[in-house]
Amino acid sequence: MNLNEIYTELILEHSKNKKNKRNLEEPTHIELGHNPSCGDEITLQLKIENDVIEDISYVGHGCAISQASTSIMIDIVKGVTVGKALELCEKFISMVKGEIGENELDELGDAIAFENIQNLPARVKCAVLAWHTLKDILENNKTEGSFTP
Numbered sequence: 001m002n003l004n005e006i007y008t009e010l011i012l013e014h015s016k017n018k019k020n021k022r023n024l025e026e027p028t029h030i031e032l033g034h035n036p037s038c039g040d041e042i043t044l045q046l047k048i049e050n051d052v053i054e055d056i057s058y059v060g061h062g063c064a065i066s067q068a069s070t071s072i073m074i075d076i077v078k079g080v081t082v083g084k085a086l087e088l089c090e091k092f093i094s095m096v097k098g099e100i101g102e103n104e105l106d107e108l109g110d111a112i113a114f115e116n117i118q119n120l121p122a123r124v125k126c127a128v129l130a131w132h133t134l135k136d137i138l139e140n141n142k143t144e145g146s147f148t149p
């Protein structure tokens with residue numbers, strides 16, 4: 001897959017898809033992810049119950065890459081356990097750094113479109129913003145299932 005294909009197809013498609021861009025009614029976790037180098041501001045909203053991400057959405061603004069990466073991430077982690085979601089975050093971040101092989105990428109679904117973003121160093125932060133933000137939320141939530149303000 002070349003970079004043109006990434007831009008024109010998956011990323012643009014996902015950045016225009018607004019189904020994951022909404023406010024949750026009763027989020028248990030809200031966290032702002034900010035990438036000053038591009039101006040991306042993505043607020044993730046999660047509803048975690050019994051160690052499972054029951055629902056997740058985002059609001060905010062940013063470039064096509066950050067929006068698409070966030071939307072794709074939401075599709076992938078919705079309905080999985082906190083532990084599994086953390087594993088997927090680690091995997092995505094490793095992939096973007098070029099640290100894991102293609103045979104380990106199956107679980108990342110459409111997110112593998114960002115594999116070559118490492119060739120565009122200025123955009124790496126856009127691609128990983130939502131994943132780092134989610135990782136922060138989940139790591140702080142590790143041992144408890146309830147919301148801690």
Ligand SMILES: [Zn+2]
Binds near residue numbers: 064126
């Ligand atoms: Zn950006």
